[in-house]
Each structure stands twice: as C-alpha cells, then as structure tokens.
Amino acid sequence: MATPLVKAEKGKTTNGKKEEVTKVSTKAEPVPIQTFVFFDLETTGLDQPRQITEISLAAVRRDQLLSGTTVPPGGATIPRVMDKFTACVRPRRDIHPKAAEITNLTNQSLGKHRVFDEDLVKSVVHLLNRQEPPVCLVAHNGNRFDFPILKAELGDSETVDLFPQDVLCVDTMVAIKDLYAGQFKSFSLPKIHENLFGEAPPPEVAHTAEGDVITMVKIVKKLGAEEILQWMDSNAVSFAIYRGEEMATSIAKEEATKAAPVQIQTFVFLDLETTDLRTGLEEDEPQITEISLAAVRRDQLLSGPTVPPGGASLPRVMDKFTACVRPTHSIHPKAAEITNLTKQTLGKHRVFDEDLVKSVVHLLNRQEPPVCLVAHNGDWFDFPVLKSELRRSKIAGLFPKDVLCVDTMLAMKHLYAGQFRSFSLPRLHENLFGVAPPPEVAHTAEGDVITMIKIVKKMGAEKIIQWMDEKASAFAI
Incomplete structure (x- = not known):
C-alpha cells in the first residue's frame, strides 16, 4: 500500500451546501478494496467524552457484496458469507438516560462486563487480519461519530499500537449523500431503510450495534453495491492517520x-x-x-x-x-x-x-x-x-x-x-x-x-x- 498523502479540497458541494473538507488519499491511484468491514458503535450518549458500550463488525468480501450468495438463498438482502464480531463493553462513566432508553444498555446490565481493553482490541485485530487486503472499515456517519470514538478508546486504553496500520476507513453517509443527493429527505440509517424497503428496521435489531451493521449492508446492496464500492475505492482514507471530525455423554x-x-x-x-x-x-x-x-x-x-x-x-x-x-x-x-x-x-x-x-x-x-x-x-x-x-x-x-x-x-x-x-x-x-x-x-x-x-x-x-x-x-x- 502506498504512503498516504494528505490534500485539502475546499468548496466541495454536498446536498447543495458548500463545506471545507480535508481529504486523505491513501494511494496514488485507487486500488480496489477487497474486504469491507461494516462497523457500528453504541455509546454512553450525549455527554463528552462518549465511551463505547457495544461494538459490532461484519467483514464482507467485495465479490460477496456484488454477487455472492445471500440469506435467504436467492434473495438480495445480506451476503451469506460474513465474519462477524460483537461485544458489549462496560464504560467507565455513566450512560446518559436517553442513550440507555434507545439502546437498552445500562450501567447495571453492563456492570459485570469487561471495559474496553487489550483482549477486545486483539479480537478486532484478529478479525481484520483474517481478511483479504486491502481492508476498509465502513461506518454510517463514521467521520463524525464511530471513527473518532474508536480512535479515542484506542488511545485511552493504550492499545492504539495493536491496530493494523494499513486499514482504511470510509463513511457511507458521505457516500450516499454524494451519489444520491436529493433522493432522500433524511440520510439516517432508519429513514434510508424505510425509503428503500417500505418499513423501518425490525424492532429487535434497531439501536443495536450489530443491527445497524446489518442495516448498512442491506442498504449498500439495495442502492447498488457496484457504484458505492467504486466510490469507496476513490474516497477511503487511512484509519491510522485519520484525525476525526475535521477530516471528512459421548x-x-x-x-x-x-x-x-x-x-x-x-x-x-x-x-x-x-x-x-x-x-x-x-x-x-x-x-x-x-x-x-x-x-x-x-x-x-x-x-x-x-x-x-x-x-x-x-x-x-x-x-x-x-x-x-x-x-x-x-x-x-x-x-x-x-x-x-x-x-x-x-x-x-x-x-x-x-x-x-x-x-x-x-x-x-x-x-x-x-x-x-x-x-x-x-x-x-x-x-x-x-x-x-x-x-x-x-x-x-x-x-x-x-x-x-x-x-x-x-x-x-x-x-x-x-x-x-x-x-x-x-x-x-x-x-x-x-x-x-x-x-x-x-x-x-x-x-x-x-x-x-x-x-x-x-x-x-x-x-x-x-x-x-x-x-x-x-x-x-
């Protein structure tokens, strides 16, 4: 993988609004991403600094997103072949009542779980290491939420050095706003799902990290995986140098x-x-x-x-x-x-x-x-x-x-x-x-x-x- 280059694009238009974007290019020429690791977090809520209460990842190969086997068989919903990891995490701060109400995760229910620690990070790293490279983390509103929060947790737990240096990251909300400007009134996951499938995500998966991951995968396939994957090839950035919101009987x-x-x-x-x-x-x-x-x-x-x-x-x-x-x-x-x-x-x-x-x-x-x-x-x-x-x-x-x-x-x-x-x-x-x-x-x-x-x-x-x-x-x- 080539050495990442940083360049600024000013005046980029998204949904008719001009905004300043700092873009990180990880390659001189786009190299097709081979594994997309869809990723979502649940957190302690509104108060800063937010801490992770649940993390979920689902790794899907490029060919599986484009034309792989699905469940149910013959369907066009989610790929059959996925590696997944989900873990609940005991935060070191109080969970905001609104976040507890939405996610159904409380300090009491998480009280006997482990904090964000080396074993958890190694679990994530081993999953990433098993995938065909290049590997890219994919999160909805990831630039403003999931990526900076994960980076902060890695820093606080002194485990950032364990994380692979060649992993990329990309935000599906930015992709969908760029490719489908004007087609949706709201670009939240539930609203996009409702527009595309005629109903909200099932209540048993709504506001769970794993449920949001699966919703992301379904939306990408429904909208047209090929166009979105090509966009990700061109716009994925290095997670290692990503700096948060300021960058887009027997x-x-x-x-x-x-x-x-x-x-x-x-x-x-x-x-x-x-x-x-x-x-x-x-x-x-x-x-x-x-x-x-x-x-x-x-x-x-x-x-x-x-x-x-x-x-x-x-x-x-x-x-x-x-x-x-x-x-x-x-x-x-x-x-x-x-x-x-x-x-x-x-x-x-x-x-x-x-x-x-x-x-x-x-x-x-x-x-x-x-x-x-x-x-x-x-x-x-x-x-x-x-x-x-x-x-x-x-x-x-x-x-x-x-x-x-x-x-x-x-x-x-x-x-x-x-x-x-x-x-x-x-x-x-x-x-x-x-x-x-x-x-x-x-x-x-x-x-x-x-x-x-x-x-x-x-x-x-x-x-x-x-x-x-x-x-x-x-x-x-």
Missing part, C-alpha cells in the same frame, strides 16, 4: 475430566457448520466452515433486559463472534446445500488458524468465570469437531484450560423426557414458538446459537442452568 464426555459442581457465571453458546454432517469418520473428520459463539451472563439469561424490550426472547447483553472458515477438505454436497457454504464461496477466506483461535480465546477471556461452552448435541458433534481442529492446527495450547462444556440436548432430554417427539433445534423451536426458525437464520452457525438461547429462556432458564452447573465437564483437549 466420546467427548469420556475424554473430558469431570469438574466439581460450580455455579457457572457465563454461558458461551456455540455452534459449528462443517464440511460433513457426520463425525467419527476415520479418514475424513469434518472440518469447520463456520463458527459462532454468543456469551451470555447467568443473570442475563435469568432476568436481564431483552430484545425486543420487555420481551422474553433474547438477552440484550451478549458478546458474539462469528467467522467463516476455508476448509482444506471438500464440502459434502448435502452440507453445502443445507448451509449454503461452498468451496467457491469460502475460497478466499482464511483456514482455521491461530488468528481465529485467538479471537475465540480473547472473547472467552473477557467473560466472568466460570465460563462454559454450550452446544446442542455438542458431546457428539461440536465439541469433538472443535477439539479435532485445535489438535490438527497444533494450536490447542492456546485454548484456556479452565473452560467447561455442556450439551443442551442432553439437558433437555433429561429434564423434559416424553414432552417432545424430537429434540432437534428446529423441532424444539417449532413446538415452543409455533413456527420454524426464520429461513434467513436456519442452518447458519449464528442462527442456531440464537435459536438455542431462545429455547433455553422459553423452556425455563433457571431449571436448565442448575442442570448445567451439575453436569458441566472440563473442555479438555
């Missing part, structure tokens, strides 16, 4: 060492998509094609705020990480059909490597211990597959030794024997909620994680959690 169970009963404080729901639906194959053990984790504190599962507000569906406070992985094995046709992940769509993704494992480890390290991995049919599938990948990649030593694991399918079969004909996630969801899981999340790792959490809360979190306290085993590799 095999796994036998291998595990039984832990003494403890009261688990953080449940990390885990799901994998793989190259094959079978395990225990002597010559071709399944490899991971997608991994997703969502960390939920005990108190949040039992009585924490939910989305939508006042609902009984999902805890509002969750740290999440999702990554797609390029396997070295072929993907079984049936697995490809079910997950919509193929060798072709994953061809430019990184393999299961040290950066990915460190991202998972940093997420685990940020949680209040004891920490327990929770997977549905985990003893027979997710846990042995994950252990196999850790051993094969020779990085098993990075994984924390004190993490527990438990299988929700065993819990439900034990606690609710005879109440269900099938204990598969889709069937449980259908029995409990009267409908199958939404098609856009079915057979995605993240979708199955969310389904698991909803089912646990619906069936009675307290009863299931007590069972997990007694039955959890050490995740010994």
